[in-house]
Amino acid sequence: MLNIQQLSLSFKGQTGQIKQVFTDFDFSLDAGSFTVVIGANGSGKSTLLNLIAGSLLPDKGRINIAGNDVSRLSEELRSKFISRVFQHPHLGTAGELSVLENMRLASLHGKTKSPFRRMGKTAEAGIKKQVEGLQMGLENTLHRSMEQLSGGQRQALSVLMATLPDVPLMLLDEPAAALDPSAGDAVMELAANRIREKERTAVLVTHNMKHAVVYGNRLVQLQHGKIIRDIRGEEKQSLRPEQLHSWFER
């Protein structure tokens, strides 16, 4: 479903020094898989998501999603294949727009936004039903601006928005990192349920070892732009958070 071949990326630091993040990096995902990526700061986790999403373009290499070569496509064009949940809820939702308007935009993900078309009653009812499905009472806040909601509520809607469009790949960049532990757990549970229901192929980047163990059917550890562990199936299910913590000890 996702196939990355010979991917290389380097950055020029402030001192002019070249930092090689990935060199001939290969990575692939099976359709319907849910992969958790862990790694220390600077290991390349978020950079990998940004390369897949098109926020960064590689120096060389190919990225193929569902049979489409997207290597040189802009982030906007890749939206036809990808939906994202960002680390901060304010990155994935527009604060001044209402809940309803944010949801409307998500329902038009990757499609033309016409100046001659607007949200009708049917579309509004459809969105209300989707929000009701969250069972958080947010259907009563549809006309409130997003910035009036709590971080947890906003991130839950962000997850819902990312699972609305019918795209093959979903990227989650530390979706619980900016939330308190309880809200973070709730958001992760919601994300996992939605991914399962919609049978999405998903990649989750996280620093939360409990989440890394509980969610997904594959775990990948990155270090200095290289995969140093790739664990699947039963072995993945038998992992414990303490075990993962020990991998980071020096």
Added chain:
Amino acid sequence: MDMYLAAIQVALAYALMSLGIFVTLRIFKLPDITTDGTFTSGAVIYALMMQDAEQSLFPVLLLAFFAGGIGGFLTGIINEKLRIQPLLSGILVMTALYSINLLLLGKSNMSLPMLPEAESFFQAWFVPLVVLMSCLGSIAWLLYSDYGLAMRATGHAEQMVKSQGIYPGRMRIAGLLIANGFTALSGAMVARFHGFADMGMGIGIVIAGLGSVMISETLMQAFGVQSLLIRLLMLIPATMLFRFILAFSLSLGIDPVLLKLISSMLVLGVMAIPLLFRKASHHA
């Protein structure tokens, strides 16, 4: 009394510019100074087309809108394609427009024939009101459409917008085009009101638009209103209030030369007073 009536009347023309400033500043969070040039462009086009008073008004206004729109479009292109900061892009286009406006007008100012007396009430109140309400209705209609939602999201969550497949650069260019179209329309209507076009009429005009937007925002906060439509509508009384304060200053015998200084102080006051109140209540 006439002075205050005139202030309200001219505010109908200036409210179009406030609408333009609102689009760039509040919808896109862009500091755009192209305004100073496109405002004059609108006035120049109006003066050139209406100097014999035989041309019908609406095609001229449409032309002014497009001329201003081109100015905004150029600022957007410079900003997006050449990666030059929006403020600097605006300064570049504004400066270029000064020469173009002067070239078009051929002199530093031009007087226009006064409106026929018989039509004066209709011309003075009804026409500006229809133009203003048409623009306000159009922009409200656009901002509530699917395209408008994408525009509004661009100013507040660029990362989200990109991930939804929306090109934020294109949205900003469209926003600058529309905003400067309104500004040029405002310049044309102000030239119509005063009966002349002057090369200096756009200098510092952005402050007047900014002042009206700030007054409107302060009023909105005071009443706790968030609706976009009401925010747009509030620009009209806010512009009137701004013009009213300037008229009041003049009635006190203040030298008209000081009007720009008063405008700046007024905007500074509107921006600073809520902050000072907040600080005072925080320390109380």
